Amino acid sequence: MIRFSLKGMMGRKLRTALTALAVILGVTMVSGTFVLTDSIDKAFDAIFSSVYEGTDATITGRSAFDLSDGSGTTAPPFDESLQPEVAALPDVAAAIGGVAGEAQLVGKNGKAIVFGGAPNLGFSVDPTKPEFNTLTLEQGSWPADGEVVIDVATASKKDLSVGDQIGVQAEGPVEQFKISGLVKFGSVDTIGGATLAGFNLPTAQQLFRKVGKLDQIRVAGKPGVSSSQLVSEIEAILPEGTQVRTGAEQATEDAKGTDEFISFLRYFLLAFGVIALFVGAFVIFNSLSITIAQRTRELATLRTLGASRRQVRFSVIVESLVMGTLASIIGLFLGLALATGLFKLFDAVGFTLPNSGLIFSTRTIIVSLLLGITVTLIASILPAFKATRVPPIAAVREGATIAPGRFARFRTPIAAVITLLGFAGLLWGLFGPDLETTQILLFMILGMVLVFIGVAMLSAPLIPGLTGILGWPGARFGGAAGALARDNARRNPQRTASTAAALMIGLALVTLVATLAGSIVQTFTGAVDKVFVGNYAITAQNNFSPIPIDAAAAAAQAPGVVAVGNVRTGEALVFGSTEFATAVDPGAAKVINLDWVEGSNAVLGELGKDGAFVDEDYAKKHDLKIGSPVEITFANGTTATFTVKGIFDPPSGGSPFGVVTISAEAWDAQTSSPKNLYSFVRMDGGESEANAAALEAALKPFPNAKFATRGQFVTNQISGLKSILNVLYVLLGLSIIVSLFGIINTLVLSVFERTREIGMLRAIGMNRRQTRRMIRHESVITSMIGALIGIVLGVILAGLLIFKIDLIDFSFPTSQVIIFAIAAVLVGVVAAIFPARRAAKLNPLEALHYE
Amino acid sequence: MENGNGSAVVVAQDVTRQYGEGDTRVDALRGVSVDVPSGKLTAVMGPSGSGKSTLMHILAGLDKPTAGSVVVAGKEITTLGDSELTKLRREHIGFVFQFFNLLPMLNAEENILLPLTIAGVKPDRARFDELIRSVGLGDRLRHRPSELSGGQQQRVAIARALVSEPDVVFADEPTGNLDSKTGGEILELLRHAVRDLGQTVVMVTHEARAAAIADRVLFLADGNIVRELSGASAHEIAATVEEISAQ
Ligand SMILES: Nc1ncnc2c1ncn2[C@@H]1O[C@H](COP(=O)(O)OP(=O)(O)OP(=O)(O)O)[C@@H](O)[C@H]1O
Numbered sequence A: 001m002i003r004f005s006l007k008g009m010m011g012r013k014l015r016t017a018l019t020a021l022a023v024i025l026g027v028t029m030v031s032g033t034f035v036l037t038d039s040i041d042k043a044f045d046a047i048f049s050s051v052y053e054g055t056d057a058t059i060t061g062r063s064a065f066d067l068s069d070g071s072g073t074t075a076p077p078f079d080e081s082l083q084p085e086v087a088a089l090p091d092v093a094a095a096i097g098g099v100a101g102e103a104q105l106v107g108k109n110g111k112a113i114v115f116g117g118a119p120n121l122g123f124s125v126d127p128t129k130p131e132f133n134t135l136t137l138e139q140g141s142w143p144a145d146g147e148v149v150i151d152v153a154t155a156s157k158k159d160l161s162v163g164d165q166i167g168v169q170a171e172g173p174v175e176q177f178k179i180s181g182l183v184k185f186g187s188v189d190t191i192g193g194a195t196l197a198g199f200n201l202p203t204a205q206q207l208f209r210k211v212g213k214l215d216q217i218r219v220a221g222k223p224g225v226s227s228s229q230l231v232s233e234i235e236a237i238l239p240e241g242t243q244v245r246t247g248a249e250q251a252t253e254d255a256k257g258t259d260e261f262i263s264f265l266r267y268f269l270l271a272f273g274v275i276a277l278f279v280g281a282f283v284i285f286n287s288l289s290i291t292i293a294q295r296t297r298e299l300a301t302l303r304t305l306g307a308s309r310r311q312v313r314f315s316v317i318v319e320s321l322v323m324g325t326l327a328s329i330i331g332l333f334l335g336l337a338l339a340t341g342l343f344k345l346f347d348a349v350g351f352t353l354p355n356s357g358l359i360f361s362t363r364t365i366i367v368s369l370l371l372g373i374t375v376t377l378i379a380s381i382l383p384a385f386k387a388t389r390v391p392p393i394a395a396v397r398e399g400a401t402i403a404p405g406r407f408a409r410f411r412t413p414i415a416a417v418i419t420l421l422g423f424a425g426l427l428w429g430l431f432g433p434d435l436e437t438t439q440i441l442l443f444m445i446l447g448m449v450l451v452f453i454g455v456a457m458l459s460a461p462l463i464p465g466l467t468g469i470l471g472w473p474g475a476r477f478g479g480a481a482g483a484l485a486r487d488n489a490r491r492n493p494q495r496t497a498s499t500a501a502a503l504m505i506g507l508a509l510v511t512l513v514a515t516l517a518g519s520i521v522q523t524f525t526g527a528v529d530k531v532f533v534g535n536y537a538i539t540a541q542n543n544f545s546p547i548p549i550d551a552a553a554a555a556a557q558a559p560g561v562v563a564v565g566n567v568r569t570g571e572a573l574v575f576g577s578t579e580f581a582t583a584v585d586p587g588a589a590k591v592i593n594l595d596w597v598e599g600s601n602a603v604l605g606e607l608g609k610d611g612a613f614v615d616e617d618y619a620k621k622h623d624l625k626i627g628s629p630v631e632i633t634f635a636n637g638t639t640a641t642f643t644v645k646g647i648f649d650p651p652s653g654g655s656p657f658g659v660v661t662i663s664a665e666a667w668d669a670q671t672s673s674p675k676n677l678y679s680f681v682r683m684d685g686g687e688s689e690a691n692a693a694a695l696e697a698a699l700k701p702f703p704n705a706k707f708a709t710r711g712q713f714v715t716n717q718i719s720g721l722k723s724i725l726n727v728l729y730v731l732l733g734l735s736i737i738v739s740l741f742g743i744i745n746t747l748v749l750s751v752f753e754r755t756r757e758i759g760m761l762r763a764i765g766m767n768r769r770q771t772r773r774m775i776r777h778e779s780v781i782t783s784m785i786g787a788l789i790g791i792v793l794g795v796i797l798a799g800l801l802i803f804k805i806d807l808i809d810f811s812f813p814t815s816q817v818i819i820f821a822i823a824a825v826l827v828g829v830v831a832a833i834f835p836a837r838r839a840a841k842l843n844p845l846e847a848l849h850y851e
Numbered sequence B: 001m002e003n004g005n006g007s008a009v010v011v012a013q014d015v016t017r018q019y020g021e022g023d024t025r026v027d028a029l030r031g032v033s034v035d036v037p038s039g040k041l042t043a044v045m046g047p048s049g050s051g052k053s054t055l056m057h058i059l060a061g062l063d064k065p066t067a068g069s070v071v072v073a074g075k076e077i078t079t080l081g082d083s084e085l086t087k088l089r090r091e092h093i094g095f096v097f098q099f100f101n102l103l104p105m106l107n108a109e110e111n112i113l114l115p116l117t118i119a120g121v122k123p124d125r126a127r128f129d130e131l132i133r134s135v136g137l138g139d140r141l142r143h144r145p146s147e148l149s150g151g152q153q154q155r156v157a158i159a160r161a162l163v164s165e166p167d168v169v170f171a172d173e174p175t176g177n178l179d180s181k182t183g184g185e186i187l188e189l190l191r192h193a194v195r196d197l198g199q200t201v202v203m204v205t206h207e208a209r210a211a212a213i214a215d216r217v218l219f220l221a222d223g224n225i226v227r228e229l230s231g232a233s234a235h236e237i238a239a240t241v242e243e244i245s246a247q
């Protein structure tokens, strides 16, 4: 029987191949994701352990509470007097202090050197102990006073060499340095396209505003002293606000940020692989169902020859098992190619990921194969049972049909129940009380899956009606071909429904994303309009990095400036939990306008040393009123009590403030190298060329800062979202491609099934063009049905999410929806190319002889 | 097994078959009783729509009668479930179809052996060779159905029906899709199976010439058996057909 199944597949090569493609694409994505992220992971591990090679222990500053990565708040530096004390310990062979920070390189043209949104890393280096340096010297020499070493990659991209001058902007204005050498980061040219700069310790301390301070001391023990021994020896003399780790622990700690990034990237990409597989399941299910229907006579003959139902079922399952396995293996290896391609792609967009060879782990193989095969098998279960319902008498009687299953009568009620369950799951996930994030995700994903399946089943009864409407233009203006196409599309509603369903999923997700993004943009724009009442905003070149406060201070000196309001952000410990906190200076009262529940906008300017304002929800949660005390613990361990002076209602669409906001003055007192997230500027005469020129001149020494008008500021802030949106579209495009193959497959099968009929049409005078048009119209009708249902579903899902998020207002993405509808038509046209050619090529005579 | 000459392998009693309900009701069989004697070739004739195929499907267990009983190889089959019917088909029944119904992806040999493959039985090589020789397919075994002529395809189908040595082979218009010369060869083959291999065959046909090779000819009209001839000549049979259709 197995041999029989395999022969059957061989006999249906094209159909099998088209069906397999649906699995291959998804598995490729899954496998490629694993290969990519494993490879990056391994490369980073190698980098970080090479950085701490020869370091037995490290001493670093310790934050008073756990900081999340990228919050803007970093562990406070410690006094450099610790270094000689450590060096003097009996088992210590060497102890080297260092500082690090952001150092923006500035090209000869005065422009900041940036690659994408990559960071600009600056380090101190010790020429006497190069083995302790994060950077490794490739060319030239280590820097003396007034000198800098930069990374090889930046040097070659910007055509810089040893001896050239280069500008560096850290906490203060640009300073000029001479390039004394070129370096790498450990063993790699760059990580994530970051630029690297190394200075001697005094220069670095001055640049990063850490004079007399250190971020880290690296310690090497005397021979024969174990790391743990060394660590406990150091521990005994450590002052408050510092900690010691072994070199290996520090490497792991440093790798944490990248590990988080890698695991995010992994799950993010995997999600799209799984979506593609889910869509693939529909395609497989549909192809198999059609194939079974077409093989009715063959299967019935087998039954008359003594095959049992089990054998028939088994033959279908074996067939899909073999196909699923082959497809998964192909996908698995294509994943290697995909990973290579993604490395190149990331490199091309300036986000170079370290790659020390592709990692093809057992886990990748197992998960990819398991997913691909399982999805195929699950999709084949119903068709396999359908095959068992082929009655033996169908071998002899033309038109004997497959008996409907036991549950066929309940099809619509079952579909309705599945859909309702799906929505119930979604709603529970969104609005259920006290759910954890994983539970929320689980309910939502499960809900979505059920909704998609349920809607796909429910749509079958709608097909005749929808086909009538969507097929009308074709039938009206496309002549006989158009009318036949419409009738073909609705003669097997279940088939058309399942084919359209695959596309529906992709379009629902795309629409969901577009609606969410559109609503966010809309609400955000509204919020900026309302909150930001100044004329210009100052941000980093990449629109999101915090910038040194000196930049805004310089801008404040520009002629015509009435007020500058700076917003600092970071983390602080409030009421026992780490919160997103902000700080403003008095100028904010003139450039920011909030809705106040208690207090007034004047509060922004009257915070003083111990005033604070909080948002409404937070006030409710902690029962805060005007005059209530709020204890805030800063990263450096200092705890201070602030008094609530105002409570504001955060605007939907993005509040510039955290739950609690204090004055910049109070903030800076507790924060090492404070930075602004935004600065808003109000000028005499509003937006004008003269004012722009004045700001331009004032910001010249700060190339990593830029100013923007209100309008530009909104556009800039949205541009990040737009790029994310584009990435999402591309990734969801994968599942749309899968559904495209689904349509091709259905059409090829239909053409095959209607060989006689098409032959007859050709014989009575339908020409090739009309034949092609007939197939194309049918394809477009199918894809439009998928698009229509998908778009409606996507908008509904987005509506639910937006209702839940409550910070954004729903806005219908009209232009995107129009684009999606056009794209769906294109999908239909493209899908029809190959099947239509096959249909048109049919020789009328042969077609009529076809048995 | 009651495969001895003369005893009946198939016994049908008062078989009726109705299709549809009410106005659209069709009585395809109106109470047919018939025995199929073992080791004999029984032909079934009658005008189009008289119920020949229906009768055959019911005797073979492909269809269920509305009322009446059918016993095949000593077993009442009208009440059997699907798995028992499967077993019955495997062990006791062979089919030859008007449109051959060969599986296109299998070659001739594989098609012939298919019933054994399905049953998980190892073919007896000597018997298989004997069978191939008798159906005259020696040099065509590796060919796919699409590479065979209609007559050759039907030979493969007959070999397939005989390979498991069933108690009875049902053939519905086995020559209906062939020209008369090829049809004659196929009939000769069926005759040979009965005469030399001791098979039992039930064959539906429209041709008097075909029915003439039968040991017994049953005539159906409007769902009833109206006449029965034994060892009749083509001429006699043709006359009977004329007579029946005139009524
Ligand atoms: N599935 C069915 N549904 C309804 N009526 C049917 C069905 N199958 C057969 N019939 C009817 O039953 C009667 C007998 O059909 P049957 O196929 O047995 O005739 P037949 O003698 O084999 O005819 P032919 O010589 O044309 O093959 C006919 O009137 C036919 O229309």
Ligand SMILES: [Mg+2]
Binding pocket: B052, B053, B054
């Ligand atoms: Mg018939």
